[in-house]
Amino acid sequence: MTKIKRSEKLAIKGGVKTLALKGPHYIWPPITKAAEQAVLKQLRASISIYNRSGIFEKFESAFAKYHKRKFALLTSSGTSAIHSMFVAAGFRDGDEVICPAYTFFATVTPLLFTGAKPILCDCDANGNIDPKEIEKKITSKTKGVVITHMWGIPCQMDKIVEICKKHKLLLLEDCSHAHGARYNGKAVGSFGDMAAWSLQGPKNVSGGEGGILATDNEEFYYRALLLGHYNKRCKQEIPSTHPLYRYATTGMGLKYRAHPLAITLAFETFKKLDTYLSTRDKFAKRIITAFENIQGLIPPQITDNIQPSWYSLVFQYKSKTFQGLPIEKFFEALQGEGLLEADRPGSTSPLNLLPLFQNPNELFPAYKNNIFSYSPGEFPRAEKFYQNAIKFPVWAEQKNARTVASYIRGIKKVINNYQQLL
Numbered sequence: 001m002t003k004i005k006r007s008e009k010l011a012i013k014g015g016v017k018t019l020a021l022k023g024p025h026y027i028w029p030p031i032t033k034a035a036e037q038a039v040l041k042q043l044r045a046s047i048s049i050y051n052r053s054g055i056f057e058k059f060e061s062a063f064a065k066y067h068k069r070k071f072a073l074l075t076s077s078g079t080s081a082i083h084s085m086f087v088a089a090g091f092r093d094g095d096e097v098i099c100p101a102y103t104f105f106a107t108v109t110p111l112l113f114t115g116a117k118p119i120l121c122d123c124d125a126n127g128n129i130d131p132k133e134i135e136k137k138i139t140s141k142t143k144g145v146v147i148t149h150m151w152g153i154p155c156q157m158d159k160i161v162e163i164c165k166k167h168k169l170l171l172l173e174d175c176s177h178a179h180g181a182r183y184n185g186k187a188v189g190s191f192g193d194m195a196a197w198s199l200q201g202p203k204n205v206s207g208g209e210g211g212i213l214a215t216d217n218e219e220f221y222y223r224a225l226l227l228g229h230y231n232k233r234c235k236q237e238i239p240s241t242h243p244l245y246r247y248a249t250t251g252m253g254l255k256y257r258a259h260p261l262a263i264t265l266a267f268e269t270f271k272k273l274d275t276y277l278s279t280r281d282k283f284a285k286r287i288i289t290a291f292e293n294i295q296g297l298i299p300p301q302i303t304d305n306i307q308p309s310w311y312s313l314v315f316q317y318k319s320k321t322f323q324g325l326p327i328e329k330f331f332e333a334l335q336g337e338g339l340l341e342a343d344r345p346g347s348t349s350p351l352n353l354l355p356l357f358q359n360p361n362e363l364f365p366a367y368k369n370n371i372f373s374y375s376p377g378e379f380p381r382a383e384k385f386y387q388n389a390i391k392f393p394v395w396a397e398q399k400n401a402r403t404v405a406s407y408i409r410g411i412k413k414v415i416n417n418y419q420q421l422l
Helices: 033-045 054-066 078-089 109-113 131-137 157-167 218-228 232-237 243-247 260-271 273-290 327-336 380-387 398-416
Strands: 071-075 096-100 102-104 117-121 142-148 170-174 194-198 211-215 313-317 348-350 389-392
Touching (some): 033 054, 033 260, 054 071, 054 211, 054 260, 071 078, 071 218, 078 109, 078 170, 078 194, 078 211, 078 218, 096 102, 102 380, 117 131, 142 157, 157 170, 218 232, 218 243, 232 243, 260 273, 273 313, 273 398, 327 389, 348 380, 380 389
Parallel strands (some): 096 117, 142 170, 170 194
Antiparallel strands (some): 071 211, 194 211, 313 389
C-alpha cells in the first residue's frame, strides 16, 4: 500500500488541518471606527424615533434613491417588511399568491396572517423560482407572485415581469439575500410593485436586526405605514385629506418600528455597499474559477446579464463524481480541514418539508378544511437543490484574501483525497 503523505492525509484521518485558525472566519458586519462613532453619536441623540426624521429619514432616502424608488420604509425586521408588503397589497381570504417552494420560510409565513393561500412553485438550477412553473400555477384566484433572489442570485426577471404584466398580477420581491444585486444593470427590488429586504445578521447591509420595504405606489406605502407605524409617522406622511388618515392614530395596532442604533450601523455598511460588492465578486469568481473543472461541485449559473450580490456561494454536490461518497462525509471532511464557515443550509429548505406547510391549520385555524397542504416529493428540483447544497461565505474585505486562499486549498485537499473517505 502506498504511504500517504501527512500533508495529503485528510485531517479527519489524522492529517494536518488546512486552516488551524480559530473561528469565526467570517465576521459581519464590519465594526469600523466610523461605525462605532456613528452608533455612539446616535446613542447620545436618541434611541427611539417616532416619525420620519434623523437616521430613519437619511437611510430611507438614500435607500430609495439607490433603487430609484419613491418610497422606502424601515421596519423592525425583514419579516415585518414582508408582512407589510402583503398587507399593503391587500391579500386576503380567497386569494392565491404564487411563492417559491425553495426559500427561507419567512418569505411566505407572513402571508398566512392575511388568509391568502400560498401556491408553491419549483425552482430553476440556481434555486430561484422557475418562470415556467409560475405560468402553470396561475388561476382566476391568483393575485400576485412573490419571488426570492436566492443567495444573492437574481431571478429570471425579464420572464417573470412579462408573466405578471400579461396576467395583471402584483409582483413582490424578497431581496433579503440580494442587496445591490443587478439584472440587466437594474437593481433587484426595483422590478416589482413592492420589495423587501432584511437588515439582519450576515445580510450584505446589516444592522444586526431590521428590515426595509420599497415601492413607487403611495397607496401601498400608506397601508404599510398603517400596519406598523401608528400615530406620529402616519400623521406626518398620510395626507389629512386621504380616506385612510382617520386611522392614523391607531393604524392597525402593530409596532414595526426599527431601532435607531441598528439602522445607524446598517447605514454605515450601506454607504460602502458597492465597494463591498466589488470585493465579494472578485473573491466569488476566484473560488468558482478554482473549481471550474471539477464536475462534482457545480457553481451557480451566472450569465452576462446577472450581477449577484454573493450573499453566499452555494455549490451543488454531485456524489457520482466522488464514487457515490455521501455529501455528509464530504462536508465532514471540509469541517475537519478547519473550514468552519462551510455550511449545509438547514432552515432554508423547500417549504413542503416543513410541518407548517404540511398542516397549517393547527397554528392557523383560518386554514381549516385543508385549504392547502404540501407533502415531501412535490417539488423535486427544490428538494434536490436543498439536499445537495454546500454553502460558503463570500468575504467582502481585501484583508480576508488569505482566508479565501486557505478555503480554496482546503476544498481542493478534500476533493483530491476523497477516496480516503470511501
